[in-house]
Amino acid sequence: MFEVKAEEEKKARAFLLGLPDRPLKELEGLVHTLGMEIIESKKLVRLEVSPAYGMGSGKALEIADEAKEIEADCIIFDWEIEPTKQRNWEKLTKIPCFDRNEVILRIFAQRAQTKAARLQVDLARLKYSLPRLSHTYGDLSRQRGGVFGNKGQGETQLELDRRQIEEKIEDIKKDLAQVQTDRRTQRKRRLRGGLLSCALVGYTNAGKSTLLNTLTGASALAEDKLFATLDPTTRKLPLENGASVLLTDTVGFISNLPHTLIESFKSTLEEAALADLLLLVVDSSDPDCLAQFEEVRKVLGQIDAADLPYLIVLNKIDRVTEPEKISMLNAAFPDAVKISAKEATGLEELKTLIEENLLGRTMTFEIPIENPDLQGLLKAVRRDGILQEEDWGDSTVKIKARLRLGKTFCLLEEYRL
Numbered sequence: 001m002f003e004v005k006a007e008e009e010k011k012a013r014a015f016l017l018g019l020p021d022r023p024l025k026e027l028e029g030l031v032h033t034l035g036m037e038i039i040e041s042k043k044l045v046r047l048e049v050s051p052a053y054g055m056g057s058g059k060a061l062e063i064a065d066e067a068k069e070i071e072a073d074c075i076i077f078d079w080e081i082e083p084t085k086q087r088n089w090e091k092l093t094k095i096p097c098f099d100r101n102e103v104i105l106r107i108f109a110q111r112a113q114t115k116a117a118r119l120q121v122d123l124a125r126l127k128y129s130l131p132r133l134s135h136t137y138g139d140l141s142r143q144r145g146g147v148f149g150n151k152g153q154g155e156t157q158l159e160l161d162r163r164q165i166e167e168k169i170e171d172i173k174k175d176l177a178q179v180q181t182d183r184r185t186q187r188k189r190r191l192r193g194g195l196l197s198c199a200l201v202g203y204t205n206a207g208k209s210t211l212l213n214t215l216t217g218a219s220a221l222a223e224d225k226l227f228a229t230l231d232p233t234t235r236k237l238p239l240e241n242g243a244s245v246l247l248t249d250t251v252g253f254i255s256n257l258p259h260t261l262i263e264s265f266k267s268t269l270e271e272a273a274l275a276d277l278l279l280l281v282v283d284s285s286d287p288d289c290l291a292q293f294e295e296v297r298k299v300l301g302q303i304d305a306a307d308l309p310y311l312i313v314l315n316k317i318d319r320v321t322e323p324e325k326i327s328m329l330n331a332a333f334p335d336a337v338k339i340s341a342k343e344a345t346g347l348e349e350l351k352t353l354i355e356e357n358l359l360g361r362t363m364t365f366e367i368p369i370e371n372p373d374l375q376g377l378l379k380a381v382r383r384d385g386i387l388q389e390e391d392w393g394d395s396t397v398k399i400k401a402r403l404r405l406g407k408t409f410c411l412l413e414e415y416r417l
Contacts, residue, residue, distance in 0.1 A: 018041065018043040027100055027103070074098070128258065195244065200249050201272050202279075202281035211341035213341075232248050239355045262302055277308070285316040364416070377412060
């Protein structure tokens, strides 16, 4: 019994293949998150245009022999592999072969907890599976055990024919449309309460959930793993003078995020697209933080959120000690606020900046009572800002208000003291 149990606990052994111009670090992190053991990592010298394997048949045979020699359970490519090439590889190696997109989809399937997340993952996996119906999704638990072999949400649909899968996709789309409607209704209720919204966005594992927990006392899942958060979590963030905003944690981004996931998670990513302010959280300790920041900006463009106002938040700054790295961060992100969500440092400055960007700065105005649009100006202040004091004199009304730079401020600027 002990020997059987020990065999079941063994992880599936993965052989990773990478491109010459891309580090394998990110794929290795994804594979570890999936719960697999990396038995070998190799970067190709070049990738050729080939109808069979994406490389010469001699090189493909060499890789297949090496996979057999090291007893790999699967081969994972760090680039998107076409369905035909995927089938060719599996015929050649006699083991499952797939790309980083499928790794990400499987991670999402493992981590989906709520109905909405499971629906979104199901939709993405079904769309991905359509051109790959001949792909042999072997149950690796029979070989090595471990979580990779466990069937995830939507996996049984891979056994169905194309027509059944397409019908299932349409059913899920209808369910997701209802989820999206429900979320919009909840959002409208929050807006009727007069609360502005702020969304945490950033690369996966940048520390967004930890920051939400530290700022609001929430209990969102915060793990040192990729894609720990799939569902948006919204909490109220108290600010000074009794004001507050809604702070929402969102799913992390990653380079080459599968298009099917972006499409499927639109209802989740919409929380970012409809926010009044974005907090772009950057893991300042990561060597690739600049590239990760650019990738986040790219995904924001895909969800029509690139033009929203944002603050750059350099998280995990307590881990940055090298003078060269500090100089690079200061040059690349001169206006960023530096914090450590885990150590709770820099948070007061962050809250002040959130307050100024969302609610504006406190200013004093003196408006003549004879101004024919006086009541309209006061109404605009109450609508677009916070009217803190209102003192009526014989010829003027003096007000103290918190306003953002915008249309109402422009109307009042000539009366500013």
